[in-house]
Amino acid sequence: MAQQAAAEDRLSRVFSALADPTRRDIVARLTDGDATVSELGSAYDVSLQAVSKHLKVLEEAGLVTKGRDAQRRPVHLEAxxxxxxxxxxxxxxxxxxxxxxxxxxxxxxxxxxxxxxxxxxxx
Structure with a gap:
């Protein structure tokens, strides 16, 4: 029962994160491959800080993770x-x-x- 409740709580976070159209678009872009915050931010008319906030929500929901590749910090979609x-x-x-x-x-x-x-x- 606790496992089901945890899954439903995670599901709530995922659907809540995807309620925003910008975050849905970020997820769609990441289906093509990993990207940095700068690469993702170039597609939107918002600050990199705003993109980072969107990514934080997606990360907290378990939809994305941030990696480290030398100087790059690619964002990865968690399938x-x-x-x-x-x-x-x-x-x-x-x-x-x-x-x-x-x-x-x-x-x-x-x-x-x-x-x-x-x-x-x-x-």
Whole structure:
């Protein structure tokens, strides 16, 4: 139970971090590869300090890590977080799909019954 609560807390931090469009765009840019704060900042009309704040939120959510490569400090996207989000989304997508399939079955039965009634009336 505690493990599930921890996963849901992490999931909350991830979705909260991704609520901001700039942070979502940073994540999208990092799917192409690691980048420095300066490289990421060049895409936005904000200060490097603002980009650093966005990265801090993403880092606290576990979406990115900062490395050290000689003089460079590349930001790296942590892909396993996407597995956490995907599992959560998939669980609810599967439940919704099952509901739609049951609804399709009910509608098909209603359509069959309606067709039978129509055919009986025509006889």
């Amino acid at each position: 396993e977080v996407f597995d956490l989000m995907t599992k959560w989304i998939e669980r609810y997508r599967a439940q919704a799909e099952a509901r739609y399939q049951r609804l399709d079955g009910v509608l098909a039965e209603m359509d069959s019954a309606s067709n039978l009634d129509t055919n009986r009336g025509a006889s």
